[in-house]
Amino acid sequence: MDAKSVISHEVAVAAGPFAPGHLGELTQLVPFEMVDEVLAESGGTQQRIRDLPSRVVVYLLLAGSLFPGIGWKQVWRRLTAGLEGLAIASPTAGALAQARRRVGARPLRGLFDLLRGPAAGIGIAGTRWRGLLVCAIDGTLMAVPDSPANQSEFIKHRSNNGGAGYPSLRLLVLVSCGTRTVLDAVFGPTTNGETSYAPRLVRSLCEGMIVLLDRNFAVQALVEAITRTGAHVLVRVKENRRLPVLKRFPDGSCLSRLGGVPVRVVDCEITVGTSQGRRTGSYRLVTTLTDPHAHPAAELIRLYHERWEVETSYLEIKSTILGGRVLRARTPAGVAQEVFALLVTYQVLRLAMADATATQPGADPDRASFSIALNTSRDLLIQAASVIKTTVDLVGTIGRRVLADLMSDRRIRTRPRVVKRAISRYNAKGIVDRTTYKATISIGILTTRTP
Structure with missing residues (x-):
């Protein structure tokens, strides 16, 4: 008879019908007490103990963000897979839908408000520049199901093949560029533009921050509102934007005004060289940091490149977590609930990664693999592992796996912005080179022209 191995494990979860309410090891960042608090504040706590208590439903919604490609009954099976031997409810799809409607979006928004913000670690590498927390604001579109209810609030946009795609919502986030943690977010119909939503993110800015913005946000009223917070x-502004030259500085920048705000203008040329040749572009940057000695122009130009971290955040949310899928919810209320659940899930993953890299002095959070953290979290949820902490473990399984496989320092690379997967192959024009080249970058500061 062949020898065999038998493996058994113990799990520690909440008692009774609350047992399925967990997020694996990520429960340490979203503990029971926090969920109960937001449910109490939003009036979402159940009046009697059900097979699906409200706390369990909140964790179900968060688990749904970890497993976006499956139905809610399959999400439930993953929540309960590690609870063998316990008396666990087996709800129908209809019961799960009713429970999600009963809880609503407010508790998920409350969780997001509690968790949003920069990582708490002191001196995390790459988060600050000359003492300022580096942040960025940008927007993106997210597709929602093409249901009559969603069509009443969200409009469709033309797709690559000329037809109408799914209805979309507009999401804007304020991120900490060093850790890609979310400081704030706002979303709604695309009938409102990015500059209509951006002022609602100003509430999360304060002294000691610098906010990086692209040309679409170079709006006088927005710059003035941010400045009033102390941030x-x-x-970046258009090259032909008329800005008066009030004083010239030795580093090539000049003093000017944007409305009622004193600003410095930096004109530059950036040349990117690869084995395929060289490409030069002109850029005009405007900053409220008006002292050229404390904040040299060349450093500001390099700092602006960090704005792309918010684009990477959207890549992680839309491509890595969602896999390019449309959201599930078929009503605007359900969409709001799902987006807040997705933001909470992304935030706790990012916090877990930041906590891990903070234990290694000098380790840049950029080197932490988001895919490793995401897939480890999925595994631990299915196992119902580390739901309740029984020993002191500052890093955890997620952190250990991330630290064991840190990525190399980011290389200087260039890649043209192209559609990698068009809806219609007949819509492509010409030959698209998708090769990633190693690059060298040179910066030349230009003398600002007098208008």
Whole structure:
């Protein structure tokens, strides 16, 4: 008879019908007490103990963000897979839908408000520049199901093949560029543009921050609103924007005004060289940091490149977590619930990664693999592992796996912005080179022209 191995494990979860309410090891960042608090504040706590208590439903919604490609009954099976031997409810799809409607979006929004913000670690590598927390604001579109209810609030946009795609919502986030943690977010119909939503993110800015913005946000009223919070701005503007030259500085920048705000203007040329040749572009940056000695122009130009971290955040949310899928919810209320659940899930993953890299002095959070953290979290949820902490473990399984396989320092690379997967192959024009090349970058500061 062949020898065999038998493996058994113990799990520690909440008692009774609350047992399925967990998020694996991520429960340490979203503990029972936090969920109960937001449910109490939003009036979402159940009046009697059900097979699906409200706390369990909140964790179900968060688990749904970890497993976006499956139905809610399959999500439930993953929540309960590690609870063998316990008396666990087996709800129908209809019961799960009713429970999600009963809880609503407010508790998920409450969780997001409690968790949003920069990682708490002191001195995390790459988060600050000359003492300022580096942040960025940008927007993206997310597709929602093409249901009559969603069509009443969200409009369709033309797709690559000329037809109408799914209805979309507009999401804007304020991120900490060093850790890609979310400081704030706002979303709604695409009938409102990015500059209509952006002022609602100003509430989360304060002294000691610098906000990086692209040309779409170079709006006088927005810059003035950010400045009133004590935060600083570094924004790209159109090259032909007329800005008066009030004083010239030795580093090539000049003093000017944007409305009622004193600003510095930096004109530059950036040349990217690869084995395929060289490409030069002209850029005009405007900043509220007006002292050229404390904040040299060349450093500001390099700092502006960090704005792309918010684009990477959207890549992680839309491509890595969602896999390019449309959201599930078929009503605007359900969409709001799902988006807040997705933001909470992304935030706790990012916090877990930041906590891990903070234990290694000098380790840049950029080197932490988001895919490793995401897939480890999925595994631990299915196992119902580390739901309740029984020993002191500052890093955890997620952190250990991330630290064991840190990525190399980011190389200087260039890649043209192209559609990698068009809806219609007949819509492509010409030959698209998708090769990633190693690059060298040179910066030349230009003398700002007098208008």
